[in-house]
Each structure stands twice: as C-alpha cells, then as structure tokens.
Amino acid sequence: MKKNGLYSKEEKIFQDKNKLYRAHSVKQIAYSTDPRDFGQVAKSIPCQEACPARTNIPGYIRCINEKRYGRAYELNRGANIMPGVLGRICSRPCETACRHGAPDNGVSVGICHLKRACADLKSPMHRIIEGLYAPTGKSVAVVGSGPAGLAAAHDLAILGHRPVIFESMEKPGGMLMYGIPEFRLPRDLLMTEINNILRLGVELKTSQAVGTHITLETLTQEFDAVVVAAGCTKPRVLEVDGEDLENVYNGLEFMKAVNAGETPVVGNTVAVIGAGFTAVDCARSAIRLGAQQVAMHIRKTMDDMRIDETEKHEARFEGIGVESLVQPVKILGENGKVTGIQFVRTRIEKTGTPPFKKSVPIADSEFFIPCDSVIAALGQAPDVHDVSDAFTGLDKDSPATGVKGVFAAGDFVTGSTDVISAIAGGRRTALAVDLYLTDMERKKTVVRLESHATTDRPRSYDFIDRVPMNTIAMDQRLADHTKEVETGFDPDQALEESQRCYLCNLKYEIDPLRCIYCSACIDVAPKDCIKMVETIPVNADGTYGRYVQTGQWNQVVSITIDNEACIRCGQCYDVCPMDCISVTKTELIQMDMDE
Amino acid sequence: MPTHDHYVIIGNGPAGNAAAFTLRENDPDAAITIISHENICFYSKPKLVKYLAGKVDEDALAVRTMDEYRRRHIRLRLGQTVAHIDPDSQSLHLSHMEKVHYTDLIIASGARARLLPSMKPYADCLTFVTEFNDTRGLRKKIADGSRFFIFGGDLVAFKFLKMLTDMGKQVTLLLYPRAFWPHRLTKDMQDAIVKNLAPTGADILADDDLDTIVQDQGKYCVTTKQGVRTQADLVFSFNGLIPEVDFARGCGLEIDHGILVDETMRTSLEHIFACGSCAQIYNPDINTYTTSIGWPNAQVQGKVAGLNLLGEHHKVRPAGRKYFDLEGVKIKTSWWEDLEKGKDT
Structure with a gap:
C-alpha cells in the first residue's frame, strides 16, 4: 500500500505490468443471455447477488481504486438511485455476503463506506447522467415519497412518463426524513439526492394524504396509472x-x-x-x-x-x-x-x-x-385500509394490487424491510407500470463479458486490514444532537479500502485445450479453488451446478477454477507455463430490448 | 472393542481438560485431541500475576505435565488456531489451512480480555493479561519499568495493582465503573474501593475517563477527560472478559454473548457441546443466563459435557448465588462460582 507517497517494489512492478498489459491488449466484448452466464454471475459475485438493487459493487470499487469517484457514483446511482443516502444508512446485505468475510478470508470489505466515499469525494463539477426516453404523454400518481415511491417516480420519469408524488407529510423522504436521525443521515444530503430525482420532471405534492385529502378513486380517474408506495406506518x-x-x-x-x-x-x-x-x-x-x-x-x-x-x-x-x-x-x-x-x-x-x-x-x-x-421499536406494518378499502389481492411478490391500473411498491406491499429493498421494489414496480402503459417491454438484463488482460491486484492487498470509519468524539455527539457521527473516508483511506476488494466480477477460467495438467496452479493457489473435475452438472434452470470432483487422474475431464472459492489473487495466472488461464470481466447490465 | 471415534476439544483450560480426561476414563479407545492456540500445557491462570511479579517460574504454572497426556493418549495440538467449524462435514478448519475431522466436538475455548468500544482506537497501546501468551516478555518489561497505568477495575486489576506496588512501582489506576462487567459500580462502591486501595500508595482516579493514549518511543502518555496527564511504561486494561467464540460464528450455532447450551451442555447443533467460559447457560436458581463461571464450575461443566457426549444425560448443578469481594465491596453476582471451593485454584 502507498506509504509516504511511495509504492512498494511489488506494487510498482505490478502497476507497470498492468499498464503494459492494457496498452497491448485488445478488448473483446460480448453480450450474453445464456442462463449459465447469469448463474455464474450470481454465484461469483455474492455482494451484487445479495444487493436487492443488484448494484455493480466490484465495478464501482474498482473505479474508486482508480480515483474515478464520479463514475463510481454513477454506477451506484444507475442501480440504487441514492448512493449518498445508502452509503450512510444501508442495511448492507452485500457486506454479509462479501467473499472477503468468508471463513478464513478475514473481514468483509467496507462496501457501504466506499459507496459513501464516492458520493463524498466526487468532484463538485460532477454531472449526473440519465438516459431519458421520449415522453409518452402518460401520467402516473405515486402515493408516498419514501425510498420506494422516489425510486418508482425516478424510473417512470426516465421512461418518459409524468409522475406526480402525493406525500402525506410536510417534507418528502418518508422514513428517510422522519424515521432516521439526522446524526446518521444529514438532511441537506438527503434533499440533494431527492432533488436529483425531482429535477427529472417529477412533481411533488406534500401534505396530501391519500385516503384523507384525496381518494384513490380520484387518482385512478385523473392519472393513467397509480403506484401506491405508502410504506409501513402502523x-x-x-x-x-x-x-x-x-x-x-x-x-x-x-x-x-x-x-x-x-x-x-x-x-x-x-x-x-x-x-x-x-x-x-x-x-x-x-x-x-x-x-x-x-x-x-x-x-x-x-x-x-x-x-x-x-x-x-x-x-x-x-x-x-x-x-x-x-x-x-x-x-x-x-x-x-x-x-x-x-x-x-x-x-x-x-x-x-x-x-x-x-x-x-x-x-x-x-x-x-x-x-x-x-x-x-418493534417495527411497523402497512396501513392498507387507510389508503383504500379496494385492495384485496396484495401479494408481496407482485406489483399488482387487484385494482386495474393501480400498482404497489416497497414496504406497503412487502411489509417492513429496508431502504435498499424498497428502492429495488420501487424500480420493479416502475417497469410493471411501464409495461401496462406502453404494452412494451423496453429493457432487458444481459451479461456483459469483456476480456481482461490482467488480474488487477497484487496478492499483498489480501492482507490489508479493514479501514475503520472516522467518527466524531462522544462529547461532540452530545453537544450537537444533529451532528453527523460518521465523517467519511479521506481519499487515501478510500483507496486502501478499495484495494481490499477481491474484484469477484473477474472470472478466471482455464482453457482445457491448452492445459497440460502440470498442476502448477494447484500448487500455488492459497485456497481450495482449483479443482480436478469429473463432471459439471447443469441445473434445471440452465445454470451450472456444483462441480463433481475427483482425485483420480484417469477420471479428470478438466481442471477448473471454482469462482465461488477463488479470491482472485492471480497466483495461478502468474504461474501458468502455458498461459492458458484467462480473465474475463463480467457485468450485469440493462439494455434496451431493441439494442 | 476399538472405535474410530475422534473427539476434539477446542481449549486447554479447566473445562477442556476435564472433558478430555472424562472422555478418556470412559472411552479408552477413541482418539482424543485438544486444540489450543496457546503454546503451553494446561496451566493456572490465577498464578499469572505471581509469575509476572517474578515470584514463581513457568514450571510452577503447570497444572498437568505433557507426560500425563502421553500416558492417556490424548493428543495435544498446541499453538494451533481454529478458524471455523463446518458442522455439515464435521470438521474444523485451522488457520494454517488444515482440516481436522471430528465425530463429536467440545468447545471449551474460554474467554478473552474485553476491549471497551471506546478504547478501540488505542488497542495497540493497551496491554492485556489474560493468558500466558500475553505475559511472554512482559515479566522483563515490568521488572525494568517504573511507572504503570491501569485502566479498569475487575478482580484481576486490583490484584495486579497490589503486585506492582509491592514491587515498588509507581501505579496510576483509573477506575472504570463498568469494568466489573456486567455490574456497574455505584458512587459509594467506587469511594469504598478508592479508600481501601489508599494504603497501596497508588494514584487512584475516579469519576474520570480515558481521553487519549499517545505512544512515543516505547513510552505512553495517557490523558484523561479531566485533563490529568500521566507518563507510563505500559498501559494495562482490566475490564473483564468476554467469551472467545468468534471462530464459531456463522456455522449455525446459536450464539448470544457465548455459545448457548442447555443444562446438559448440548449446543443447538448435533455432535457439538460447549462448556466453561465460552458457554452461555440459563441458570434456573438465579433466574438468568450466565457466561463467566470460574474454575470449579468450568471443571464440572467439562465433565458433564464429556459424559453426555458419550450418551449419558447428566445436568450441571449450579453452585448458587455468591458474593464477590471487590476490595472490601461485596458484590452480589449472578455468576456461578463458589468462591469458598474455588480458592487457590
């Protein structure tokens, strides 16, 4: 790691090699809808799989490592809409799943702190990027401006519709504004990220409680569709x-x-x-x-x-x-x-x-x-009948409500969850509303595969301790009740923590046609990640199942890298005498259906 | 009739040893292995203070000799750390990448020093005395040093303070009212302790808290919230113990403060027992859960775990409610230790 502005000899050699590889490599890019690739991404990148919004976590951490904070912020925003907010208060299912926190591997990467870092450290000149579709002329009422309502309104605006949010309280944000204390989530930051959504043409009407000031029936008559994201208030x-x-x-x-x-x-x-x-x-x-x-x-x-x-x-x-x-x-x-x-x-x-x-x-x-x-503080339940008595068919796995043109999102339909799940739910509902309004599926998820000529990190990064979050002292906390307790990473801390990420989005593969079965890779692997395999079964959904291993050479059909156990240390890649190990960057992306 | 059973015990303290020797007495054929991260045979922790003072040597700490294990065919794996437990394959993963299979497992991993959350930034500046590994090299530092700072106030803290002052060292004690976890010392209790420690000649600070510790050229400058600044050769933290169970997290065992066990020392998973200070058990006599249980109860629990592992159904019998004498202040505890029986063990 960088000390006093200098890199260690090992890191310097690694960086020089890295630059050389990049200069001479030709990128090959492919897009796949093969279930085996989706299965591989799900198993190989546990943090992304655990994130309800499927945030490209290794991607944005790599950007932070390259000090491209704005790009890291946008990678986040593309999935979870409010990175600055989530970087402070997310429940962090990604960190529970992080491979670095697996037994024997140490402690999970501070993913959430890094999310906050890209929001904090991005340039003041940073511009948000939105790919707007042409206006559809359709309007959608969104009931509630909590995370689910905001996410739904954001995506509906992107898709060309005109969302109008009806918020029962004086200020927008729902639980973010009224449930979470300011010492964990500063309100100016919250309002900045809410305003980034409103700027897309989302209209906000506050102090408008549906069921009290306006009825659901009126909304269904005045709008082409309604999204109820009233949260859990009971x-x-x-x-x-x-x-x-x-x-x-x-x-x-x-x-x-x-x-x-x-x-x-x-x-x-x-x-x-x-x-x-x-x-x-x-x-x-x-x-x-x-x-x-x-x-x-x-x-x-x-x-x-x-x-x-x-x-x-x-x-x-x-x-x-x-x-x-x-x-x-x-x-x-x-x-x-x-x-x-x-x-x-x-x-x-x-x-x-x-x-x-x-x-x-x-x-x-x-x-x-x-x-x-x-x-x-035992949690809350949705107050469905406060909004309307018309809901009879709410299903937590579906945005449909049983009422034509009315959809539901977030905690209102799932029961009390967390902010990231509510955002993901809001986004799913927006796509369902869009399908209802346009009768078109406009987006598809594909796996982007890009050849990658390097391993991107030296082994020494595996031994860096997790960087603790900076916080203010107890007396400062008591002196000002609203003062934010966590103060974020400085650029050096963000760099150091980013180096800890294994970059599980890099898939390591052995080409069986070139492999000479010398077992050099097995000898150097620090984990039990290179396996002699007899068969690789295919599951009913088309994804690969668990490898069937063998210790008998006459039964080995392939030496395979188990990307679920691999920590992307690159030792096998460096030692292979036949250069038959390849690295591929894998990424889940959203594409237009006609692309 | 020979068996292929392999009983593994994690921990080489009173509970682990009682379990291992009970198993051997009742099953002469099984393989028995004790795994301990310490590099020393079963020793007496209460004597560590005397060892640090130079009053006894390393040999005097020993409770059992290596020969006793040899004769009983109990394998000792010393200096080896368990990284995690895989109950599905009934194996332990050691930190040096080795797997050890077990047919039944007894966790008796004991407890470690409690690091206060507020002291986390200064963890590198603090010295803990909970096991022999901690004291290696410390004896000389204590002999060579002249000024020491003690932060805390558990049972060992006061014993340690007296040891240092008897050696003619200058000692500053910052009394932390929540050191005797889970009890909070009241103002009256603190006043009584300060009064009773006065004859030692140590500087006692109460109603104060640590602010910063700065390390400079091997010495420490400790500043309190009230602005008291003290130089010290070493800063000791004595703020109680917490169960050593981190390696067991995530494997499916029910863990609260310690590993939850029933009165037969069974955990929530088959083939795994826990006993001693790492185990948390409900004690109906005192109507609470307890973890730190002291030496005699650890032995009883280890024996019960060993017998039950072999198919019996014994229940541990708590010794009942007792009082701790904390420098003249009697504290009614929810712990199990019978002080009268536990003396000098």
Whole structure:
C-alpha cells in the first residue's frame, strides 16, 4: 500500500505490468443471455447477488481504486438511485455476503463506506447522467415519497412518463426524513439526492394524504396509472399491560418527534424494546436527550439482531447495553408514569419447515427492571385500509394490487424491510407500470463479458486490514444532537479500502485445450479453488451446478477454477507455463430490448 | 472393542481438560485431541500475576505435565488456531489451512480480555493479561519499568495493582465503573474501593475517563477527560472478559454473548457441546443466563459435557448465588462460582 507517497517494489512492478498489459491488449466484448452466464454471475459475485438493487459493487470499487469517484457514483446511482443516502444508512446485505468475510478470508470489505466515499469525494463539477426516453404523454400518481415511491417516480420519469408524488407529510423522504436521525443521515444530503430525482420532471405534492385529502378513486380517474408506495406506518404494539402509561413511546413516533426537534421526556433510565435499526436509533437518540442508562431488550440473541456490526459498535461506544433473551410481560407504573418493566427470560427454539427460530418464554423466570421510560421499536406494518378499502389481492411478490391500473411498491406491499429493498421494489414496480402503459417491454438484463488482460491486484492487498470509519468524539455527539457521527473516508483511506476488494466480477477460467495438467496452479493457489473435475452438472434452470470432483487422474475431464472459492489473487495466472488461464470481466447490465 | 471415534476439544483450560480426561476414563479407545492456540500445557491462570511479579517460574504454572497426556493418549495440538467449524462435514478448519475431522466436538475455548468500544482506537497501546501468551516478555518489561497505568477495575486489576506496588512501582489506576462487567459500580462502591486501595500508595482516579493514549518511543502518555496527564511504561486494561467464540460464528450455532447450551451442555447443533467460559447457560436458581463461571464450575461443566457426549444425560448443578469481594465491596453476582471451593485454584 502507498506509504509516504511511495509504492512498494511489488506494487510498482505490478502497476507497470498492468499498464503494459492494457496498452497491448485488445478488448473483446460480448453480450450474453445464456442462463449459465447469469448463474455464474450470481454465484461469483455474492455482494451484487445479495444487493436487492443488484448494484455493480466490484465495478464501482474498482473505479474508486482508480480515483474515478464520479463514475463510481454513477454506477451506484444507475442501480440504487441514492448512493449518498445508502452509503450512510444501508442495511448492507452485500457486506454479509462479501467473499472477503468468508471463513478464513478475514473481514468483509467496507462496501457501504466506499459507496459513501464516492458520493463524498466526487468532484463538485460532477454531472449526473440519465438516459431519458421520449415522453409518452402518460401520467402516473405515486402515493408516498419514501425510498420506494422516489425510486418508482425516478424510473417512470426516465421512461418518459409524468409522475406526480402525493406525500402525506410536510417534507418528502418518508422514513428517510422522519424515521432516521439526522446524526446518521444529514438532511441537506438527503434533499440533494431527492432533488436529483425531482429535477427529472417529477412533481411533488406534500401534505396530501391519500385516503384523507384525496381518494384513490380520484387518482385512478385523473392519472393513467397509480403506484401506491405508502410504506409501513402502523406501529406494532407490545400488547402488554401498562402500554398506555405516560413515557411509553412507540419507536417511529419517538423518532418523528426527535427529528422534528422535539425533546420527548425519557428520564435517566430508558428501556428500548426491539432489535432493529429503529430500536438502535431510538436508544442513541435517548442518550442525546440526556438519559444516563439506556439498554435495548431483545427476545432473541445478539447475533439475531437485525443490524450490522458498525451499528452495534456505535451503540456500544455510546454506552448502550443489550439485554438479550428477554420478553416484556407488563409495564409497571405509579401515578400514570412508568416505573419499570417486568420481563421473562426466553430460550431459542427451532420449529417449522424450513426451520425458523422463535423465542420461547422460560417458565418462572420473571424479573423486574426499573426504568423511567419505555420505547417500543418493534417495527411497523402497512396501513392498507387507510389508503383504500379496494385492495384485496396484495401479494408481496407482485406489483399488482387487484385494482386495474393501480400498482404497489416497497414496504406497503412487502411489509417492513429496508431502504435498499424498497428502492429495488420501487424500480420493479416502475417497469410493471411501464409495461401496462406502453404494452412494451423496453429493457432487458444481459451479461456483459469483456476480456481482461490482467488480474488487477497484487496478492499483498489480501492482507490489508479493514479501514475503520472516522467518527466524531462522544462529547461532540452530545453537544450537537444533529451532528453527523460518521465523517467519511479521506481519499487515501478510500483507496486502501478499495484495494481490499477481491474484484469477484473477474472470472478466471482455464482453457482445457491448452492445459497440460502440470498442476502448477494447484500448487500455488492459497485456497481450495482449483479443482480436478469429473463432471459439471447443469441445473434445471440452465445454470451450472456444483462441480463433481475427483482425485483420480484417469477420471479428470478438466481442471477448473471454482469462482465461488477463488479470491482472485492471480497466483495461478502468474504461474501458468502455458498461459492458458484467462480473465474475463463480467457485468450485469440493462439494455434496451431493441439494442 | 476399538472405535474410530475422534473427539476434539477446542481449549486447554479447566473445562477442556476435564472433558478430555472424562472422555478418556470412559472411552479408552477413541482418539482424543485438544486444540489450543496457546503454546503451553494446561496451566493456572490465577498464578499469572505471581509469575509476572517474578515470584514463581513457568514450571510452577503447570497444572498437568505433557507426560500425563502421553500416558492417556490424548493428543495435544498446541499453538494451533481454529478458524471455523463446518458442522455439515464435521470438521474444523485451522488457520494454517488444515482440516481436522471430528465425530463429536467440545468447545471449551474460554474467554478473552474485553476491549471497551471506546478504547478501540488505542488497542495497540493497551496491554492485556489474560493468558500466558500475553505475559511472554512482559515479566522483563515490568521488572525494568517504573511507572504503570491501569485502566479498569475487575478482580484481576486490583490484584495486579497490589503486585506492582509491592514491587515498588509507581501505579496510576483509573477506575472504570463498568469494568466489573456486567455490574456497574455505584458512587459509594467506587469511594469504598478508592479508600481501601489508599494504603497501596497508588494514584487512584475516579469519576474520570480515558481521553487519549499517545505512544512515543516505547513510552505512553495517557490523558484523561479531566485533563490529568500521566507518563507510563505500559498501559494495562482490566475490564473483564468476554467469551472467545468468534471462530464459531456463522456455522449455525446459536450464539448470544457465548455459545448457548442447555443444562446438559448440548449446543443447538448435533455432535457439538460447549462448556466453561465460552458457554452461555440459563441458570434456573438465579433466574438468568450466565457466561463467566470460574474454575470449579468450568471443571464440572467439562465433565458433564464429556459424559453426555458419550450418551449419558447428566445436568450441571449450579453452585448458587455468591458474593464477590471487590476490595472490601461485596458484590452480589449472578455468576456461578463458589468462591469458598474455588480458592487457590
């Protein structure tokens, strides 16, 4: 890695080789719709497969490595629309799937922090790029301006339609604006990325609650189609005695109040019930409101919490405790105010098919903890009947609602999920609306295959430690409740973290016709990734199945690189005496149907 | 009748050894392997403080000799680290890329020092004393040094402080009220501890917190939030222990603070047991889950795990509620250790 402006000898040689290869290589590009290629991309690039929006993660990380922050931002925006927002608050399914975090491989790449880095570090001169289709003359009402509504409106505008968003609150953004605290998501940044969507010709009408100020029926009459993306607004309740006491809050209402600049009374000791992001946001907000002891109480284990390690660390750093394997029985109070909670201990049981975990109360294990306030952050459910009683056929796997011309998107149809899933859902619904309005499928997904003459990274990058996010000190957090806690990477940190990415979009293959079976590649491979294969079965969907390996030379039909185990270290590529290992860059892209 | 069973135990402490020796007593034919990342036979952790003070040598730490394992045909793999568990193929992946198959596994990996989240940026500046590997080379540094800084306040911290002051060293203790995890020391408790430690001559700081640690030419400059600045040859962190279970995450085991086990020491996966400080168990007598259980209970749990692995159905018997004496302050704990029986072990 670069120290004092200098590269190590190994890196210098690698970079010189890299430049040489690029200068002399002729790129061959092909586009494929073969299911085997889709299957290969899905298995080989676990981060992208885990991202509901299918963000080209290795692609944008490579751009950051080349200091092309604007291009990295656009690669993100093409898939997830709001990279600056998601770079701060995404639930990061990609990092859970990252190959670098697999057993023996170390710690996952800080993908989300890099997403934020490209948003932060791009030039002030950066221009957003949109490929606009010709206007269709069709108008679409979008109910709700949360992530799903914004994503749907964005794509509908791109496709040439005229979206009009009806937002029940004063400001757009939905949960992003009202559910997430400002110390995690600055509002100026949020508004910039919302405005990038509105600039495409999206009309925004705020303080317009569908079901109250305007009916769904009116919208269906005035617009060619309607997308309902009203989110989840009905809080789940504890269903225990004492829930009506003063100082018992539900998580979303509590966060709304905090985000509106109010100061709900929390007292010294706060008990938060819940295990998700909202619960952590409530706990961290309670600390900023002056609480001395804040603990989250969860029914399952610490490992089952639906938050990532960064959030867990920040919560611990701010002194928030976690009481696991407990379930509230009743909230106790005096003179109408909370005095404490009675809990029961739980244990984990697996039931059902496929097995799922549930917490089961342990008999005679009740205990009491004193507290001054209770925040129940158990998530929300969609309030379908608030919008209309017409919905009878909502299906979480389909944008259709059973009402002609009316579609649904995001949490409203799937139930409470996360921002990236809502955005992906909004985009899927926009395509369904477009098909309904134009009777044309206008986009297709293909696999782009490009010959790649280098391995793009030296082995030494595999041993770089994950770069921690910069944060502000505790006293600064308490002094200004809205001050953003994470301060982002500087360019050197972004470069260092980008070097950690294996670039799983590079597919390594051995040409069996040129291979002399010398096994030099097997000898140098640091992982069990080069396999002697007897057969490669093909699945029913046309993708390749798991390799059938053999240890008998007379049964070997091929020596094959298992791209699911390969860490793209390039050792095999460097050592092959026959130069029979090729590298191909694979990428999922959207093309026009007539292209 | 000979068998081909291979029982593997991760951890070479009291729980792991009790399990291994129980297995051997009841199954003379099976292969038994203990894997430990430490490069030393089973030793007494409580004696580490005396070892650091130069009062006992390495041999005196030993609880069992290598010969005892040889005679019982228990294989020791020392200095080897388990990277992860693959329950489907019933194998362990070691960090040096070797796979070890097991028919049944007992996890007795113990606990490691707790690094406070606020101290993460200064982790490289902190010295921990939880295992023999930590103390290699430390004895000389302590003998050569004159000023030391202790941050924390668990049981070992005060023992360690007294050891240093007895050696004539200058010591500053910054008392951290949440060091005796999961208990929080109240103001009265802190005052009593400060008073009781006064005769040691150490500088005791309370109602304060660490701000920064700066390393310069092998020395450390510690600054507190209240602005107290102290130079030290070493900065020690004594803020309790947490179960050593990172290698077991992601394999399907139910893990909370520690690996969840029932009263027979069975985990959520077949063929895998856990015992000792890495295991988390519900104790009906005290109505809570517990992880840190102390030496005698670790031995009991190891024995129960060994017997149950062989098909029996024993339940661990908790010793009951006890009190810890933290420098004159009695703390009612939810831990299992029976202090009277546990003394000097």
